[in-house]
Amino acid sequence: MTFDLGLILGSLPEVLAAAWVTIVMWLASAAMGAALGFVLALLRRYGGRAAAWPILGFVTVIRGTPFLIQLFLLYYSGPSIGIDLDPTGSGLLSLSIYASAYFCEIFTGGFAAIPRGHVEAAICVGLSRAQIVARILVPEMALLVLPACVNMTILMMKETAVLSIVTVPELTLVITAIGSRTFAFAEALFLLAIAYWVLTEATGRLGRFAEGALARYRLA
Amino acid sequence: MSAAQVAIRARGVGKRFGANQVLADIALEAREGEVTCLIGPSGSGKSTLLRCMAFLERHDEGTIEVFGRPMGFGADAARRPLPEADVAAVRRDLGMVFQQFNLWPHMTALGNVSEALKRVRRLPRREAEGRAMAMLEKVGLGERAAHYPSELSGGQQQRVAIARALAMEPRMVLFDEPTSSLDPELTGEVLTVMRQLAQDGMTMVVVTHEIGFAAQVAQHVVFLDGGRVLLDGRAGEVFRQPWHPRLGQFLQTYLDLGASVLFQG
Ligand SMILES: Nc1ncnc2c1ncn2[C@@H]1O[C@H](COP(=O)(O)OP(=O)(O)OP(=O)(O)O)[C@@H](O)[C@H]1O
Ligand SMILES: [Mg+2]
Numbered sequence: 468m469t470f471d472l473g474l475i476l477g478s479l480p481e482v483l484a485a486a487w488v489t490i491v492m493w494l495a496s497a498a499m500g501a502a503l504g505f506v507l508a509l510l511r512r513y514g515g516r517a518a519a520w521p522i523l524g525f526v527t528v529i530r531g532t533p534f535l536i537q538l539f540l541l542y543y544s545g546p547s548i549g550i551d552l553d554p555t556g557s558g559l560l561s562l563s564i565y566a567s568a569y570f571c572e573i574f575t576g577g578f579a580a581i582p583r584g585h586v587e588a589a590i591c592v593g594l595s596r597a598q599i600v601a602r603i604l605v606p607e608m609a610l611l612v613l614p615a616c617v618n619m620t621i622l623m624m625k626e627t628a629v630l631s632i633v634t635v636p637e638l639t640l641v642i643t644a645i646g647s648r649t650f651a652f653a654e655a656l657f658l659l660a661i662a663y664w665v666l667t668e669a670t671g672r673l674g675r676f677a678e679g680a681l682a683r684y685r686l687a
Numbered sequence: 688m689s690a691a692q693v694a695i696r697a698r699g700v701g702k703r704f705g706a707n708q709v710l711a712d713i714a715l716e717a718r719e720g721e722v723t724c725l726i727g728p729s730g731s732g733k734s735t736l737l738r739c740m741a742f743l744e745r746h747d748e749g750t751i752e753v754f755g756r757p758m759g760f761g762a763d764a765a766r767r768p769l770p771e772a773d774v775a776a777v778r779r780d781l782g783m784v785f786q787q788f789n790l791w792p793h794m795t796a797l798g799n800v801s802e803a804l805k806r807v808r809r810l811p812r813r814e815a816e817g818r819a820m821a822m823l824e825k826v827g828l829g830e831r832a833a834h835y836p837s838e839l840s841g842g843q844q845q846r847v848a849i850a851r852a853l854a855m856e857p858r859m860v861l862f863d864e865p866t867s868s869l870d871p872e873l874t875g876e877v878l879t880v881m882r883q884l885a886q887d888g889m890t891m892v893v894v895t896h897e898i899g900f901a902a903q904v905a906q907h908v909v910f911l912d913g914g915r916v917l918l919d920g921r922a923g924e925v926f927r928q929p930w931h932p933r934l935g936q937f938l939q940t941y942l943d944l945g946a947s948v949l950f951q952g
Contacts, residue, residue, distance in 0.1 A: 584789035587743050588848070591783040592803035592855050593775060602802065606793045683835045684793040 474651035475642075475658060485641035486662060488555075492637060493624045493666075496559055500566025500623070501616070507567060508574030513600060522571065529568035535629050537561050542633045558630040566623055573615045577608035610685050617674030621667050628663075638662055692719040692754070694859050694890045695740055699749030702735055702914075709735050710914045713749070717892050717907065719859070722885045724901035724922070725894045727911035728937055733894040734786075736911070737863050740892065741783050742774050753777050754858060782852030782860040786867050788844040790836040796823060796847045797832040800854050807855070822850035826880050842873030846880055859890035866897060898938060902926050910934055 475482075507525070510518040529537065541550065542557040552560065581604060589599045631640035638659060646655030695717040702710040710732045717723040725733045738744040740751055742759040750766075751758040756777045761767040790799050801819035804810045810818070823829050826846040836844050845865055852860055865881065866874035878900050885891060885904050895901055901908055901922065908925040910918040912933050918925050925934070 582787070582789065584785055584787050585791060588783070588785065588789040588791070588851070590743070591741060591778065591781065592851065593779060593807040594803060595807075598806050602806065603791055607791070610793060683837055685837060 470653060470657075471651065472654050472658070474649050475645050475654050478645045478649075481641055481645065482638070482658070482662075485636060485638045488635065489624075489627050489637040489662075490666070492555070492558060492562065492630060492635065493627045496562035496566055496627075497620050497623050499559075499563035501570045503563065503567035504570025504572075505574055507571040508578065509600070511571065511575055512578050526568045526571050529565060530572070534561070534565050534626055535632065537565055538629060538633060554630070554633045554635045557633060558627075558635045562623065562626065562630070565626070566619070569619050570616070573612050573619060574608060576615075577612035578604060580611050581607045610681060613678055613681065614674065617670065617677075620674075621670050624666050624670065625663060693717070693752075694719045694721075694754060695723075695892065696752045697736070697740070697749065698751075700736070700739060700746045700751060701748035702732070702739060702744065702746050708914060710739070710746070713911075713914075713916055715909050715916060715919060717859075717890070719754075719890050720888050721906040722891045722893060722904050723907040723909065724905040725892065725909050725911060726896070726898065726901060726937070727917075728940075731911040732914040733911055734863050737861050737892065737894050741778060741781055741861055743783075754780050756780075779855070780858040782855060782857035784845070784848050784852055784860060784862045784865050786864040788836070788841070788848045788868075790844055790848055790851075792836050795833050795835055796828060796839065796843075796850075799836070799847055800851045803851075803855055819850070819854055822854045823847070825853070826850045827876070840873060841869045842876045845869065845877045849877075849880055849884075853884075859892070860884070862891065862893040862895070864894050864896065866895070910937070912937075 507522050511522040512519075538557065538561045541552070541561045542554065545552060545557065585603055585607065586599055589603050594602065627637055628639040630637055631643070634640065642655045642659045642662075646652040649655075693716050695715075697713050697715050700710055700713040701708070713732075713736060715723075725736065727733050735744055739746045740753070740758065742751075745759060750760065750762050752762070757769065758777050759769060759774060761769060790796075791802070794802060797816060797819050800822050801812075801815040804815035804818055805812060808815070820829065820832060823832050826849055828843060828846055828850070831839060831843060831847075834843075836847070839847065849860075849865075862881070866877050869877065874897070878897065881891070881893070881900070882904055893901070893905070905922045908918070908920065908922045909916055910925060910933075917933055918931060
């Protein structure tokens with residue numbers, strides 16, 4: 468048996484379509500997860516105790532259980548409580564929920580890291596609570612958590628592979644299928660690893676570029 | 688009205704952090720148009736008292752009045768907490784300058800100074816930035832308007848912070864050790880700005896370890912020790928009493944060139 472990438476290059480259009488699915492699932496759920504996580508973090512920190520406790524519970528449960536289990540629960544048990552989604556829909560929703568818990572934790576940490584004095588200075592010049600949140604806390608938090616967010620986004624990209632189990636036609640599902648069809652398993656897995664690595668590397672670079680560009684907005 | 692108006696009046700002010708009685712029965716008056724310096728050893732409660740004046744800290748007992756208006760709590764025996772809007776209204780008379788500058792790192796110097804003019808005063812952008820620019824020029828930083836705090840030295844950052852406080856046209860400014868986190872060679876530029884401000888007649892309450900500054904610029908000096916006012920008087924009087932054992936001890940610790948020059952006379 469020889470290593471011959473040519474065996475699977477014939478299926479390139481299929482691979483590209485799958486890569487597109489992976490990228491869409493990944494970025495859409497990262498965006499929704501970040502948005503939901505942001506709202507949760509805001510409520511948890513500034514929404515009083517009534518909001519803080521349930522959110523803490525949600526974050527703890529989601530972070531404390533495997534994503535695969537969460538996906539199964541939504542996909543197989545969802546219909547019994549009226550959530551009947553196709554594989555792509557379940558994948559998108561469960562991955563977004565999963566990400567939101569982590570993003571919530573990242574943003575909460577970011578808010579906590581802002582020096583209290585920055586808020587006191589704002590109080591002393593008369594900014595209102597809402598203005599302080601919008602003009603001081605949110606931008607400062609965003610700058611503080613940028614590296615952690617890039618990291619989380621990269622982790623999520625790799626987590627999309629789990630969606631293959633509920634038959635979302637993403638990279639892992641499609642490439643392993645090509646592998647079984649052509650008996651070129653090694654080549655298929657090699658290509659798969661390369662594809663994820665390229666996406667990871669691109670995200671990492673983009674993140675480092677953004678950090679560099681934003682460096683002047685940060686203090687030490 | 689011939690006698691200067693009282694800018695800040697504290698009566699019976701007490702403050703605890705848990706079991707730690709940090710301020711006890713503080714009474715003092717800071718007069719309009721004067722510089723009042725709060726001095727005292729580390730941990731004596733200077734910052735806490737200053738923060739209570741701005742109601743960044745809630746005093747547990749007593750009353751604090753800012754230009755005749757009660758701060759934080761009603762002046763009657765019930766000490767009912769005042770609504771946030773009332774506190775904010777009293778705070779409008781105050782500017783605050785912190786030891787750690789507390790500039791907002793994601794805004795330029797101009798942004799820091801103009802922010803409240805735009806959002807609180809609701810001035811149009813051009814006007815807010817024009818006024819902010821004038822304030823930055825006043826503290827000698829007109830050329831640094833477009834710089835972010837990370838691109839400024841500590842002394843420059845503190846001067847931006849002073850400009851930010853002044854831009855809101857407070858009737859008085861509270862300073863909490865404005866030069867303590869600066870390298871020695873940078874304290875001078877901040878003290879110069881403060882001296883100028885005092886000459887312009889600004890009412891100031893300054894917590895400082897710069898005894899030289901206190902001796903030269905303050906009209907009124909209050910010496911705190913262990914959360915109590917130990918000495919309170921005209922600057923000349925207080926500094927001619929180094930025979931007071933606690934003050935003598937304190938001055939020996941913090942004596943700098945300015946003060947040693949003073950005592951040579
Ligand atoms: N937020 C807080 N919680 C608990 N204790 C506090 C708090 N802030 C101050 N203290 C305590 O209150 C006392 C007085 O502190 P404060 O900062 O007012 O002193 P200070 O005179 O300003 O000292 P320094 O010259 O070191 O700045 C200290 O014992 C300090 O530990
Ligand atoms: Mg202090």
